[in-house]
Amino acid sequence: MRTADGDARNASADLILRGGVVHALCPGGGGVTAIALRAGHVARIGDEREVMALAGPATRVVDLAGRAVLPGINDAHLHATWLGAMWPDTLFGGQPGPGPAPQRPLLDAAERRRAILRAGELVASLGITSYTEPGLGPGEDHGATGAFGTSVAEQYRALAAEGLLRARVTALWLFGELDGPSDLESFLAGLAATDGTTNDPRWLRFAGVKIFADGIPPMRSAYTHHCYADGVSPSLLVAGADDAEREANLAQMIIAAHRAGHQVGVHATGDRSIDVTLDAIERARAEHDTDLGHYVIHGDLVTRPQLRRMAALGVGLDTQPEIAVRTRTLVDDALGPGSAAAAWPLQAALDEGVPLCLTSDAPVLSPDWRRQIAAADEWMGPAPDPRRRMGRLLRCYTVEPARQDHALAWKGTLAPGMVADLCVLEADPLAVTPAELPDVNVELTVVDGEIVYDRDARVAVPETA
Template structure:
């Protein structure tokens, strides 16, 4: 493994960015006190003030003046359907409407189209400062799906692109053995779990982490699995196959336990409080049998309760959520579940207070992949705060530090401490000096992955001073 320590710690850097503000987001990282960062061999070599970092400047070191710009760890979107996004962009399911509409009919008909969609999504991600993302659900359950964006062939194309070094971001994949937003059954799940190959040439660029399971739907469609009826009397069932509620719950639990036994991470799409209870019971059972923290997590978790959040923290279960969906659908949730129901949904502050590892995600192309919008939406949903700076830093961690933990990669990415991966983005202004509502208007100037530039804004190229 490469290292920026030991005998080479004072070797010349490849690149130094200085004269700005560097937010390492590392424990004890000094907040905004750093003004420069040095990169060497794809790793962070040093972070500090200009003087101490410029000590690593050698004859071949490129030194760039940030002119007050801000450096952050690379953004990690822990739930982004990139292939589908590449086919649909600039359209999204929500668009400018309150409710998601039908997806534009742009099916990916062959591998050439799928390959182009992956590469197009990579370009878009790079332009937004995204250096890692999770493709949450690829596999045989969608080999004949209408979009052509989620089948086994997409997983194989990711392998090819990784081998060709064409990826612009680090990719985590979850296998899918049922239908997207649809049914699954225990038999096919177990067969898929036994048959899929997760080997890759470099897991730092492409890693098949585990499996995704759709437990239920969403509250506005009255398909979230809840402990109580909807306002109109609807009582939905789990999406997992079974003769009745008890058998469906048992089959969902068997899927989760089987994946845990196989050493696979599990991401469960669960929005209703009852589906979350079933999921947590199964994870607790799995950990009682084999107490390994595999980073299991709840996807969406719209109706998660305070009691469930405390259980999640105790079990090491994370939460991936989308605050912009909360803002857009609150009236629909009230219509479905009764007035005032949305006010108790998506309890972001309670998740922080309980110590749950929470990732903010886009679910693109359901929403735009622009992480700045999700942070602004989270702040709006949480309400006013006396001091926006600590909240902004905490929300930034939900797009950097916490997704790295979910990826089981916190030891080497997600912060800008020496020895960590040189994955970063440069913003035109310091986000910790802004109100979150202002963040979507701040330009991404530069994106680097593994110490290599994958995106430069034209204005950056014109104004960044090399010294």
């Protein structure tokens, strides 16, 4: 049995889940079959007898009937406002690569608010209790979608103040265009004007900034050390007169953000853009050695030596295995036969100790995290210990994103005293194969101790893919 510090032995729980398997993902959390929640936190984990000691007249008791409890899922890279506007469509749809987004622009504040709320319903139905909205700000104030500008950040502030968010939100500021250019002058001006204060950073936190370094390999816009198979030699998206100036400007952006205490997420898919990013972070750490949890977004063509540097620098990796599976042929066409086999080295990232988050990039893909875990397993190939692999991949959607959020002290596991964010699956994920996981239903989602989705209650949620 584990109990929260200072737990009053006779204080009743608000909610108890018993009779299943609880994967607390914390030290000493093995063999747990029940969990008690009180006042928005985990009060106790243990066997049924130990946990039911906290049952009182007002306690709601849920019989798991063999179902499994996990910490709430945390998608560390999910464009929720855009997702709310587009769903059930995604950029990939049924195609091997991304296509043009459906034209459903969000034209005013009311439409943006509705999109955020709709996305909140959808993610709740998937067991997602936290997500990162990666890129909101003035760089997209006149963007075609209306889903990434300053007005979206204002809607998040309003919804958080009203207590209407269905999940905890981390956001990154964006001072350039989504998937497009940025310049050093505008970036520095935006950085100086940033106001990241919120009423409750556990519900809404502006963590730092996002920078687009390059594009993606299938579009021949990933910044690489070599030309593409057809001779194309791409450049960074950051403005500059030549490659050297563009690289210097990207480095200055990263160093300036670090100096100001902001976490940086860099969209970098090519090996050369990743080198520039890591060189800049190393310089920033040499100047002011504080680990701000900077990370590479996507990292399609990251190499093993770069992964070792990332681990040494504390640089994380947010990546989407389903993109690897879907675009294999496109990457080989762009970079030459066999190139995809060396891309997305997920096992190497785990082996090297890189903080690895599996993410959906929704609405590029579906926000269904179960599909990303299945795709990761497919990409990595047969596992000598499938149960251990599943456990590690689940941590990439719970513990590691909490680390990225600088929130390991209060979320990401179900240790006593942690916030009561969890999801219930109809079967134990460690008892199924990753390929079977997408067919395992999410039964219940709890955020801050409150049930926000209950499949048995047939809560109305948006159509799922």
